[in-house]
Amino acid sequence: MSLQLKVRLLGFASGTPLLVLDDTAAYSLGVRPHDRLLVRRGGSEVIAVVNVAQNLPQDIALVNDEVARALGLENGDVVEVLAVQPPRSSRYVRAFLSGSSLSYEEVRAIVEDIVRNALDEVELAALVTAANQRGLSIEEAYYFSRAMVETGERLDLGVSPVLDKHSIGGVPGDKTTLLVVPIIASLGYYIPKTSSRAITSPAGTADRAEVLMPVNLTLEEVRRIVLKVGGCIAWGGALGLAPADDKIIRVEYPLAIDPFLVPSIIAKKAAVGATHVVMDLPVGRGAKVKTLEEARNLSRILVEVGRRMGIKLACVATLGDQPVGLTAGPALEAREALSALLGEGPADLVDKAASLAGVLLEMVGIASGKAVALEVLRSGKAYLRMREIVEAQGGDPDVKPQDIPVGDKRFTLRAEREGMVIWINNVAVATAARLAGAPKDKGAGVELHVKMGSVVKAGQPLLTVYSEHSAKLQAAEEYLKTTMAVSVGKPEESMVLAHLHYEPLISLEH
Amino acid sequence: MSLQLKVRLLGFASGTPLLVLDDTAAYSLGVRPHDRLLVRRGGSEVIAVVNVAQNLPQDIALVNDEVARALGLENGDVVEVLAVQPPRSSRYVRAFLSGSSLSYEEVRAIVEDIVRNALDEVELAALVTAANQRGLSIEEAYYFSRAMVETGERLDLGVSPVLDKHSIGGVPGDKTTLLVVPIIASLGYYIPKTSSRAITSPAGTADRAEVLMPVNLTLEEVRRIVLKVGGCIAWGGALGLAPADDKIIRVEYPLAIDPFLVPSIIAKKAAVGATHVVMDLPVGRGAKVKTLEEARNLSRILVEVGRRMGIKLACVATLGDQPVGLTAGPALEAREALSALLGEGPADLVDKAASLAGVLLEMVGIASGKAVALEVLRSGKAYLRMREIVEAQGGDPDVKPQDIPVGDKRFTLRAEREGMVIWINNVAVATAARLAGAPKDKGAGVELHVKMGSVVKAGQPLLTVYSEHSAKLQAAEEYLKTTMAVSVGKPEESMVLAHLHYEPLISLEH
Structure with a gap:
């Protein structure tokens, strides 16, 4: 049950090895869309997901860059294709759909296959939907967190404690991180902050920080900068931390559900080696979490999954009914954050940043954390540390808000x-x-x-x-x-x- | 928020209008994979689903045949693309995921968008998975059946009653239809049978029948043949009956779930105008339905949804523990069915065909249906009618089993x-x-x-x-x-x- 097909290159990479063949050829091979084919040439082989077209010559296979690269293909090359069983993790996804709980080994296989693109998007959408319908158990959330960390890059600073801050988001104008990082770093603690770009909001922390300094750092640059100046604000997207998470989010997003929120957050924090994390849960009508009750439930799960991953975690519910500070948009927010570090910030932004930093400081034994945070803000110590961070990341430390x-x-x-x-x-x-x-x-x-x-x-x-x-x-x-x-x-x-x-x-x- | 992009043709049709663009271009437009883009050129426009590649020039859009045809595109043409909201039915799918029941209007919008490929596969996979987790209510199963029929082609024979037979499948060698159709037709009833090709089995009814006669008929040919000789055995795949069903099955199949089984069956029967249907539910270890209890539950739902669609339906549980008759495979089965019509069939095949035909005959008022069916088999009346059907469909009526x-x-x-x-x-x-x-x-x-x-x-x-x-x-x-x-x-x-x-x-x- 194999066919010899002549290759035509599609000329793009799409994440998963993909092979398009004609209906009739698919029928001969006994495969249907989303089945897998083993594609062979010489000594090399790759597993590709099947796409079926209605109007191709029967002896043609269209392949994307992932297939072409794996086999060193050029237009006109001939490959042998044959049907193969879906990967082990497909079976685990099916078992999960039919109501089984997942063991660590099963979760690990699923996450590995997500990372190496062996699970296709229909299976991934089914996994995400079923998790949304059933909810992940604490065990499953822990297994996913662990497997996501273990299948990605990790930051090892070789120091302890490592502090971190995260917000589940949903409130525009939340530039708190741009204050918390220099506050914490100015007090001699390490805070390797990785952030995302905006998805549906006007600015993510990486977008805001990028106005002041480059944020596309490598993991090695993050390590060097944090060990030198105590903190950084890097874009997390290219660091390879918990890469399964990014692929799960790609499917969660169009469905407007996020059943993997907890493992997604915990894995990213564990991957940078965080030991103490303050988690901001904005609560309000326009925010992700609508009620304090919801925040409490989410908090319980986050804290417990964090504990199992060896992370001490404190969740803080904050008012999410209106934007934080007065601005939304990368440059306006960078201006406002810089002004706040220079002593001219809006009260709510300053209070929120000092409060979150304060919780974090108290977690590592500093009494009156919020007062300490406010003091390093007032004294300009946090601003000076921000200058060092900006400079270390390659930005201009002398930039003023009005510039x-x-x-x-x-x-x-x-x-x-x-x-x-x-x-x-x-x-x-x-x-x-x-x-x-x-x-x-x-x-x-x-x-x-x-x-x-x-x-x-x-x-x-x-x-x-x-x-x-x-x-x-x-x-x-x-x-x-x-x-x-x-x-x-x-x-x-x-x-x-x-x-x-x-x-x-x-x-x-x- | 629109971009002008230069078109490169992918050169294949894949069901859904598809546009591949580079990461950076997608970011500029604020779209992510599975979002929708409106693609415009001159006075024409089409909605395409976004796919994102990592290594394309920023000003290039790869488009499949669906997009190219809609806009009359050639390589190098420039199109304007802009982000648009997902269709209304995307919202209904999201509401279904979050636990809402669906109204008829919502189901209709979903089914329409499935037919015109406006819902993408991730959304379809989510719909199917959520339906599998929750189960469809009787109302929802009825709404889907109705919407599937209304959005497809319909056979109108202009006669009544119209009889039909269906098996949920799962048992190899089940050539019963090749006997039931001529039995029913030989007694003066109309039975416009449409069948599928094999998916995971060695032969579907269309594959078996195709050994004896062409089965790729048009709807008009089906109408003409059935009105002339009482019955036909046509391949249903190209008739356009309940086309949403085929697209749902495309996603159910890789997930090994079939939550839309009931609407799928009922819609296909309603689309040919069936008024009386006998439904075969093979029960056994190797069959789809494992226990009689399961068969009873499924039967209750099928009968009720059928009733709402105006179809009188009888379900029959049959032994599915072993193949039907002695053969599995298109030619071997065609031989065996022809032998049975000539009076030389294995006992279980003959009994099953006569029993199912008998139930159908009794539904339209014929007493001792099974005995009547056995008699037309024995007398050769059913064989003679099969010859007429074979001839009407363009086959050789003189073919003998050994030929x-x-x-x-x-x-x-x-x-x-x-x-x-x-x-x-x-x-x-x-x-x-x-x-x-x-x-x-x-x-x-x-x-x-x-x-x-x-x-x-x-x-x-x-x-x-x-x-x-x-x-x-x-x-x-x-x-x-x-x-x-x-x-x-x-x-x-x-x-x-x-x-x-x-x-x-x-x-x-x-």
């Missing part, structure tokens, strides 16, 4: 009536910033002039959109005209809102 | 010891037949010389493998040497097997 360019096309949204700001719509702020060009256009974004609880008069500016292009500014402006981004209530309604003001953080499950 | 060529490479498996045949392994028989070349090589297959309960001496032939190619025969032979295809027990063990002999059919839920 950072922002978009010169602007639109200001104004209050239609007098009243109190009762809600700021995170999704609307994020969408307006993205329409204006963020995160790709670094200078695009939104600056808020008010926060929840602000009292405004009719005509007073609520927010300004910045863009580098008139057409994008216009798209954001049109969007804001049909969306309630900032809700202004009557003054007499304001009473009930008191408890929504910024409050001390609620710490969960140390 | 049908079978593979001349043969291997016979013999009993190692004396005893009674206690089990015939369906999977092993099917695998041996497939290794020998079935269903592609029509002459390949397996002929059994014994059935369960047969008493054999050491050295007596158990089965013969037929093949058209020595290498394939050898593969089948090697496989059979390491697999227990036919289990022979000691004579004194035979007592306990009495109840596994062929028994009267058990009718469920008329």
Whole structure:
């Protein structure tokens, strides 16, 4: 049951070795889409996932770069193809679909096959969907965390403790990390922070930091920089830490579910060797976690899975009802973070950063952690350390907030009536910033002039959109005209809102 | 947020409009794999699913034939691409994942988007997996059946009643349809039978029938032939009946789950206008349904969903512990079916066909249906009608069983010891037949010389493998040497097997 097929190169890499053949050839081989073929030439072979086309010559196989590279193929080369059984992990995925729990060995096989692209996207989508329907057990979450770490690169600093901070995200404008890292590093601790780029938000931490310094570091550069200046802010995407995670997210994203959230977070932290982690869970209407109850449940699982992985973890629920600080968008946020390090930050941002840093410091034995954090901010010690980090990563340490360019096309949204700001719509702020060009256009974004609880008069500016292009500014402006981004209530309604003001953080499950 | 990209044609059709672009271009557009892009040129546009490659020039878009055809593209043409929201049905799939029941309107939108390839495979895999985890409600099964029928072609014979027969499959050698169709047609009823080709078995009904006559008919040919001679046996794959079903099966198959079994069956029957259907549920160790309890549950759902679709349906549980008759493989089975129509059929095949036809006849008011069916078999009336059907479909009505060529490479498996045949392994028989070349090589297959309960001496032939190619025969032979295809027990063990002999059919839920 094998065929000799003439190769045509597709000319692109797509992650998984892929072979497209005609319907009739597939029928001869007894394979269907998503089955596997062994593709052979000379002494080399590779397993490819089958795609079926309806209109190819029967003796032609289209192959992507993964197949071509594995076998050194050029157009016109002849390969032998034959059907093979799906990998062991396909069976484990099927068992999971039919209700079985997964053992560590099974999880390990699945994760290995995800990493080497032996599980195809239909199987991966089924795994993710079934995990979403059933929920992962604590054991399974631990097994996935462990297997994800073990199948990827790891950072070994050779020191202890190693501190880290993570936010599950969902709130625009959250540049807290740009303060926490220099605060912690300025106190002599190691914090090798890796961050993501924006997926659906106007800026990820890597996008913000990139305004100040290069963030595409290698693992070796991360190691060298952190050992030298105590901290870094690197883009995690190219470091190869827990690579299965990235592939799982690729399938979770279009389905808008994230059943692997816990292993995904814990694995990334374990892969950098973190021993103490503070985890920010923003809670609020526009955030990922809607209620404190949800945050408590998630916290319990994170702490327990972290414990099994040897990580001491503290979860902190923070107010996620409005953006953090006053800005959303890479350059605007980099400006605001730098201002905060220079003593000019908005109260909520400074409080949040000092609180999270404080929890982390207390975890390693520093009393009054928040006060200590506020002091290194006030004294300029954290700013000086940030200069060293920026310089070590190859940025300009002398850059001032006002030096950072922002978009010169602007639109200001104004209050239609007098009243109190009762809600700021995170999704609307994020969408307006993205329409204006963020995160790709670094200078695009939104600056808020008010926060929840602000009292405004009719005509007073609520927010300004910045863009580098008139057409994008216009798209954001049109969007804001049909969306309630900032809700202004009557003054007499304001009473009930008191408890929504910024409050001390609620710490969960140390 | 749009880009101008230069087109390179991939040169194949893959079902869904597909556009491959580079990572960086995808980031600029704010799209990720499985997102949708609107692709425009001149006045035309098409929605394509995004695939991301890591090593393409940033200004290049690779497009498959679906995109090229929609826009009349040639290599080097420039298209405008921009991100668009996923279709409405993506939201319904997400709602289903999060536990919502689906309304008819939502199911209809999902099915429409499956048919026009607007839902991509990750979403389809998620839908199928979630349906498997939760189970479809009776309402949802009915909604899917209805939507599948309404979004496809329909056969309108303009007569009533319209009879039909279906088996959920899973037993090799089941050529019952080749007897039931002429029996029913010879009694003046209409039976427009559409069948599938083999997926994992050595022969589907379409593969068997194709040995006797062309089966690739158009819907108009089906109509004409059935109105003329009462029945047909056509390949259903190209008729466009309930086309969503074929796409769902494409995703169910690699996951080895079939949560859409009920709507899938009911929709195909409703699409040919069937008013009365007999449904065969083979039950046994090697069959799809393992226990009578399972068969009863499935039957209840089939009958109820059928009722809502206006179809009177009777389910019959049949013994599925061993192949039906003595042969598996297209030509061997066509021979056996023709012999049975000529009065020389194995007892179990004849009994099964007459029983199923009998249930169907009784549903339309014929008393003693099975006796009537046996009588038209015995009298040769059914054979004469089969000749007319074969002729109407363009086959040779004069063909005799011995005229049908079978593979001349043969291997016979013999009993190692004396005893009674206690089990015939369906999977092993099917695998041996497939290794020998079935269903592609029509002459390949397996002929059994014994059935369960047969008493054999050491050295007596158990089965013969037929093949058209020595290498394939050898593969089948090697496989059979390491697999227990036919289990022979000691004579004194035979007592306990009495109840596994062929028994009267058990009718469920008329």
